[in-house]
Amino acid sequence: MKRMAHVIGLRPEHKAEYLRLHAAVWPEVLARLRASHITNYSIFLREPEMLMFSYWEYTGTDFAADNAAISADPITRDWWAICGPMQKPLETRGENEWWAAVTEAFHLD
Template identity: 55%
Template structure:
């Protein structure tokens, strides 16, 4: 199992939309997340900075393949067409990232 943490901004005028979308995530998207071996997926919002912090556990054996499967899914692409315009990626993110990945520096069970 691998824990992941990531951060991205959310456009101030899109906070309500982003919250509304996540109050009723489509069942197909939730099923896809599970089929791609992601568990305990949570997104937190920090206002007034308008930062989203996401965390999850990856329980698979081929992260790149699972992420490619997620990105290729037509229903997920439709979901992203609604959520991505709400987001404001960090300028300091790595090449190829949308959400900036974070280094885990502490964990306690």
């Protein structure tokens, strides 16, 4: 299992809609994530900074292929088209990143 975490901003004017959407994520989006071995997925919101932190665990053996399957999924792409404009990527994110990856500094089992 691989633990993964990322951060991104949330545009304040979209907070209510973003939270509403994530209270009832489309079943097809959830199914695609599960099919790509993504588990224990959470998104946290820190206010007033409007900073979101996501965490998930990857249980597969080929993350590149599973991630590509998520990216190619038409329903997931529709979901991103709605949610993406609500997000505010960090200026310091890496090349080809939307959500900026963070490094695990500590873990307790």
